[in-house]
Amino acid sequence: MTEPHLVDGADDNAGDGDAPAADPRGWLLPRTMGVSDLGPLAAPISEHNGQAVAVRPLMDHPGWLAKLYRPDQHPEDAHRLDLLISAPGTLPEADRAVLYAGTCWPAARIHEAGNPAVGCVIPMAPEQYRAELRRGEFSDRRFVEIDWLAKSDESIRGVGLPSPGFAGRLAACRRLTELAAILERLGLVYSDWSFSNAFWSPDQRSVYLIDVDGCQPKKMPDLHQPNWADPLTPPGTDADEYTDRYRLGLLVAKCMTGQRDARAFHTVAASLWQNQPAVSEVLLDMLLATDRERRPSAAQLSQALSGGPYLRTVPRPTRTALPALPRQPPVPQPPAEARKPVQKPESAPSKAPETGPQAGWILVLVIAVILLFVIASNH
Template sequence: MPRTAQAYAFGPRTDRAKLGRLGAPIGSPGQCKAVYPLLDHAGMLFKEYRPTQIKEADELRLARLVGLPERLTAADRDLLLRSTCWPRTQVIEGGRTVGVVVPAAPRRYYEALSDPEGGREVVPLLLTHLAMPNSAFPPVGLRVPPLETRLAVCTDLIAIADLFERYGLVYGDWGYKNIFWSQRDSSVYVIDVDACSFGPQPWVESFGFADPFTPANLPVDTYTDRFRCAIAVAACLSGERDPQSAVSGLMALRSTDDRVEHLKTVVRQMATARDRTQRLPISHLQNALSGGKIATGNTSPTTPTDTRSEATPDAMGIVGWEDVEPLPSLGPLIHKSPTRPTSTRPASTQPSATRPSATRPTSPRPRPAQPASKRSPSPHAQRAAARHRRNRRTVIATVTATVVALAVAIPLLIFVL
């Protein structure tokens, strides 16, 4: 069966009554009403939304997501359908969207992990199970991954993130529980992509990937995705999940592989840029992995394409959609910078995995360099500090002179009286 065959098991819209038999609900639905296996369509799941979860704009967004694979090149379509649980069809009931059909993660992304009580449970291998020190792998029954495996996982992850950016998609919910990886072929599988948007989307909390320039209640956009992707890469290579520890751990990693050194340059810029708009496009991570020359000229990266309203129906017959064009192919030039409300997304449709307890190394790791504003004050700040020092000296001198004058004047006044 071709890799993309499952994409066409359904039409763009499917009546709920035609889904066939539903299995017992699985996973942790969260804001979804339930997730059911489709017994008549092996490997497929019906993700049912709560009635208040889907608005008219979401119906349009989901229609565009379902139709996107048809608009991609063969290579991009294969990558998208192979590496994500891309929604295959909108499920309609009473004229309204009530959910989507998504594929379940393939078996290669599951392993039997040991628990503290000595048992074993088959669970998906999360990014959590890669972003941990080597000492934490044997206790949970996993092989210690060599650097080559970590780099291979990063390669697949970056390819998917780059595809999202090229087609104006914002994933937003980068999280250790939303990305699976395989010990068998070092590939990755991204879930909960039915919440992707074309262009910025409402803020979504992403545990372990907090963006200092995208605080709560601000829209999540391509710049946010660039930062979170860089943190994911740093975590996979360093074995650390805290963002600062992940970046500093990557910077401290010693390897003769040129790809590691090139990734350090790009990840550092993406994670510590003082201006979010100076975060490098994800294509630069791909260039670093391919061994391309890393330029350090003062070249500003291309910014994400702005959205615009369509006045006429698009290729899918949708009117009034905020569309974006795919981003142009980007070159290898890199701009080198100095070092320095509750989510509304549908919850995971996959069974949750027990998080293994990992013993952290006791040796301290260097912290990432602080922003330049904390290391070297700006000229404006220096002038303000100088004025403050002059004013303070003036006040001290005035007070001292007054005290001395009173010390002399009071005895004279007493003598005169």
């Protein structure tokens, strides 16, 4: 079976506003909508975030959002959005269900006179991705970012979430890589693999990918993301499928190990998953290959996380050395005065016994006894 691949002309009706999208998410809507077709919009739940000026709920359609773009979008964005909206129709039914359940995939393009890409209609993340987070005496119900999986079980329990354990981390990463593999099969670059662009449900052990309406075919500008820079994608060049593979591997390594820095690399290399050594091998090839085009695919990582083998499609890549571990902060030392050894008090010099009145009378008595003895001897 030929794998689906999103290309121009994949759906001749992609921009046909009269053709409703085959979308199982509860609202049969046309693939293009005028701003006036949206009905009243509620107050923004997000503003000036990335390419969007605002994300506003549709009051007549609970569970749906209008993501409104900045006015300086590229002229081709309308066509790109139409391709994304039609893309699920090219997938097998099972993959289409996974994509809809695990992402806020755009359902319709919003337009107005003079602007064909005002924004898009997207579903709101399901309620299962919200949880009550405790911080001291306060608590806040909010979406749980996948950021939390890159922390220890103890830290996760500390905010009132159930600790995932190895099984929970594995299940979440399986779903994450399953979504990545579908995007890769569609020929789409996501680039934005990071802590802030996916939600995590500890109870359902699942993840939900957001900002997928920014996906582009084959390549896209590589926006700088602190701590997520691909060492083999030079600054100023585009992100592509190989950039995606590195960032996906980095995200999975951090979530699987609960480590946020170079310790994640070392933990993976230590092969803690003795029953699934393929996971370690795939991740190390993704993260340390010296040839970016030899990085394993998202599908290979997904297969390894599901207990399958790691079947390399290219010769084993040469790997770079593990990154240096971060230096441990120095142990706090007490002030200099406190570090001086405790000295024993010097012994007081011995003193001659004091001669008090009682000692004087004893001496007189002794002398008297001696004199009496001498007088008695002369008689």
